[in-house]
Amino acid sequence: MPEIGDVIGGRYRVLARLGAGGMGEVWAAEDAETGAPVAVKMLNPAFAAMARPRMRFLREAGVARAVSHPGIAQVFDVGEHDGAVFVAFERLHGASLATVLRAETRLPLRTFVALMVRLAEVLVETHRAGIVHRDLKPGNLFIHRSVSSDELELKLIDFGVSKLATAVDGLHTQTGSFLGSPRYVSPEHVVAPASVDARSDLWATGVILFEGTTGGYPHRAPDPARALLAIVHQPPIAIDSVRPDLSPGLRSIIRDCLKPKLSRLGSAVELRDRLVDVLRAEDPSLDQTLPPREPERGVSEMTDSLIPETVESLTGARAFSV
Known part of the structure; x- marks a missing residue:
């Protein structure tokens, strides 16, 4: 080195x-x-x-x-x-979303939803190119603070396990191999990894939305192995039972992202448009901050060390306009 x-x-x-x-x-x-x-x-x-x-x-x-x-x-x-x-x-300046969600200074809900709009916009382009990320998680979403505008910009990173939707994937050819982050993978990713398509990225986005708005995962399990079992065999925790105060539009997006593959939200375009509608509706619930993240042992993200500014300065930057 x-x-x-x-x-x-x-x-x-x-x-x-x-x-x-x-x-x-x-x-x-x-x-x-x-x-x-x-x-x-x-x-x-x-x-x-x-x-x-x-x-x-x-x-x-x-x-x-x-x-x-x-x-x-x-x-x-x-x-x-x-x-x-x-x-x-x-060179990016800021912190991963994983770091921001665990910081003492809480991110405004409106800013979080705006960041998810930016993620959906990126997914629109990658999915149009036939690329499935397969490892969406807060640690792979970098919140970059623009020096010129002082606005937050979301950057999707780490395409190392992505795949072309029409390609045979050499990374999955070995028996017993599994790529992805257990808390965020879709049921079909667990059962038949080679069959994963763009809808798995939408599932992972739903998990991120659930995590950001509740402080926990939609499938609670003490370790990654049991998390995979829960994802396959149990329905996700109902967002309505945990956060009934959220706007109906945001709760419906989370529900639809976490449905079985064939009935899941249809595309990244639909995800983007519905998130934009949530922001434009000016629901009072968007004025609150995100809840504290539930503690989790053994969490470590390489991108978390790439933090030239403090999380406090990030949460004070201006949110996007849509």
Whole structure:
């Protein structure tokens, strides 16, 4: 792995280490040619010769390049440095939604719904391109604070386990393999991972909406394994029983996202339009803040360490207008 001052790929001068995950590290760097700030994600050399980790790492960069949208972190370059594969992408300033949901300073509900509108807009474009993310969760939603406008911008990150809806997926060919985050996967993802389509992303969005508005998951279980069993065999907790004070429109969206596959909300376009309607309705319930997140042991997100500003400053930034 590089050291401070090293130049990665002959172009990106390393400034600081931002964080680390199971397969690699993320570094703050400067483009030596343009002076622009970038982030460089490097795959640990130990995984470089392993087909599956390398495929996942390069897939993330490929998807980000294939879909041009301001809600996806822009990829500038892909290459190798001292035997390690790297991806250079735009430097983000802020925190993951996972961090924000667990912060003492509570995010306004109106801002949270506006962030979900932005997520739905990104899903509209990725689904049109035939790409299913398959790992939507708060840790993969980065809330970037724009320096120029002081507004919050949501960035969808980590397409490492995404798939083309029409492609045979090499990441799922091994017996017993499972990719995704257990608390957020759809029932069909658990039972038949190869059959996953865009509707699984809508399920995961429903889980995120439920989590943000209630502080917990729609399927309560003490560990990930039992969470998967609950998702397959039990109905989700009814949002109406937990948060009857929420606007009817928002509760209906959560219900429809968490329905069985064939009766689930129809598309990311419908999700976006209905969330926009919730914001435009100016329901008084949107003026409250999100409830405290229920404590959870062993939670750790690599993106949570990429926080140049405090969560307090994020929650004080202006929300989107729609």
